[in-house]
Amino acid sequence: MNEKEKLILELIRKNPFITQSKLAEELDLSRSAVAGYISSLTKQGKIIGRAYVLPEPSRIMCIGGANVDRKAQAQSSVQFGTSNPVTITQSCGGVARNVAENLGRLGSSVSLLTVVGDDQEGEWLLSITSPYVDTSQTMKVEKMNTGTYTAVLDHDGEMVIALADMAIYDTVSQDFIQKRWSHISSASMVLLDTNFPSDVLQMVIERCYQEKIPLCIAPVSAPKVKKLPANLNGVTWLIANKDEAMTLAGLESGNVEEACEKILTLGAENVIITQGEKGIVYKNKKGEHGTISAPKLKVIDATGAGDSFTSGFLYGMNNGESFEKACKLGMSCSIIALQTKETVCTQLNEHLLNQTYKQYFSEEA
Numbered sequence: 158m159n160e161k162e163k164l165i166l167e168l169i170r171k172n173p174f175i176t177q178s179k180l181a182e183e184l185d186l187s188r189s190a191v192a193g194y195i196s197s198l199t200k201q202g203k204i205i206g207r208a209y210v211l212p213e214p215s216r217i218m219c220i221g222g223a224n225v226d227r228k229a230q231a232q233s234s235v236q237f238g239t240s241n242p243v244t245i246t247q248s249c250g251g252v253a254r255n256v257a258e259n260l261g262r263l264g265s266s267v268s269l270l271t272v273v274g275d276d277q278e279g280e281w282l283l284s285i286t287s288p289y290v291d292t293s294q295t296m297k298v299e300k301m302n303t304g305t306y307t308a309v310l311d312h313d314g315e316m317v318i319a320l321a322d323m324a325i326y327d328t329v330s331q332d333f334i335q336k337r338w339s340h341i342s343s344a345s346m347v348l349l350d351t352n353f354p355s356d357v358l359q360m361v362i363e364r365c366y367q368e369k370i371p372l373c374i375a376p377v378s379a380p381k382v383k384k385l386p387a388n389l390n391g392v393t394w395l396i397a398n399k400d401e402a403m404t405l406a407g408l409e410s411g412n413v414e415e416a417c418e419k420i421l422t423l424g425a426e427n428v429i430i431t432q433g434e435k436g437i438v439y440k441n442k443k444g445e446h447g448t449i450s451a452p453k454l455k456v457i458d459a460t461g462a463g464d465s466f467t468s469g470f471l472y473g474m475n476n477g478e479s480f481e482k483a484c485k486l487g488m489s490c491s492i493i494a495l496q497t498k499e500t501v502c503t504q505l506n507e508h509l510l511n512q513t514y515k516q517y518f519s520e521e522a
């Protein structure tokens with residue numbers, strides 16, 4: 158940034174609505190020269206968008222899906238080939254949206270970049286999400302349905318099958334990301350799920366690598382993990398469940414340690430594999446590795462446990478906690494989510510997370 162740019166930024170900080178003419182007058186410059194400096198500041202990510210919104214140094218940007226989740230909970234063990242008595246509930250979902258809402262509830266500054274249909278479901282998702290998350294970068298796509306995720310859960314809360322109607326994400330292009338890049342690049346870290354097309358995922362990973370923006374990947378599902386590029390340079394944290402990790406590693410059998418090793422050779426810096434009731438294993442390029450066991454719990458609904466882990470983990474990393482403490486905060490966030498019917502627990506806040514962390518992990522921290 159040169160001296161003139163610094164002065165312009167200072168004036169905008171004092172008055173975010175200052176006009177270009179007023180800036181020109183204050184600094185004794187021509188209006189076109191001011192326009193040139195503003196364009197350069199925008200490219201550098203120091204100014205976000207036309208309203209001169211200044212970047213917040215610790216804002217997390219979540220990129221990916223926002224769905225309506227419908228869950229059919231069976232009253233007894235699911236039987237195939239016949240009708241099963243169930244109770245159906247509806248809630249907001251989408252991995253990137255879930256992580257964004259969790260982070261917002263935890264008091265983090267967070268933005269969501271997603272697409273929804275120009276329909277009631279889309280309106281509903283945004284109305285629930287926007288009290289916690291900046292959704293100004295979200296686009297409404299005409300003539301497309303908002304994404305939906307329909308899961309059948311067994312009587313113990315474990316998922317039996319899930320159905321994803323998410324054609325809307327195929328409309329997302331590299332241009333969509335490019336137009337919002339100054340907003341993305343001013344974030345302290347980026348969370349990317351794998352709902353968007355492969356070329357879009359590749360672009361975000363490459364740009365984060367070039368611009369050294371910490372990037373976390375949440376693979377969404379075993380089929381969608383295949384959309385990731387073969388080269389994972391630029392991925393700071395890859396957080397996957399066992400199925401996703403094995404698929405990404407190209408292993409049909411073998412253990413999670415081998416999957417971690419393979420994913421590190423693809424270029425990721427840190428790999429965390431979540432293993433449901435067994436907890437997590439992690440490994441990084443520096444050679445550090447370990448496991449953290451999960452406590453025994455009565456699970457009410459397992460949907461969103463992985464997204465909650467990612468949320469608690471990013472909350473920890475963004476607040477400068479150690480990698481191990483961030484993992485335990487992630488597991489604490491999952492514990493909270495597992496004990497409620499909702500995908501994102503509406504009781505979640507910083508106090509509850511810290512209390513849960515203390516209850517289950519602090520004596521080992």
Ligand SMILES: Nc1ncnc2c1ncn2[C@@H]1O[C@H](COP(=O)(O)OP(=O)(O)O)[C@@H](O)[C@H]1O
Nearest residue numbers: 398431432433434436437451454462463488491
């Ligand atoms: N039955 C369970 N008991 C205790 N902890 C669990 C259980 N299921 C999930 N968890 C916690 O949530 C984390 C994420 O769950 P997991 O099922 O692996 O992810 P996903 O929801 O992505 O499939 C686990 O690493 C663990 O800490």
Ligand SMILES: O=c1[nH]cc([C@@H]2O[C@H](COP(=O)(O)O)[C@@H](O)[C@H]2O)c(=O)[nH]1
Nearest residue numbers: 222224250251252306321460461462463
């Ligand atoms: O292809 C997808 N499947 C599922 C999800 C989302 O993942 C969450 C469920 O996660 P899990 O099954 O890991 O608990 C739901 O909110 C659902 O909307 C998604 O974004 N994309």
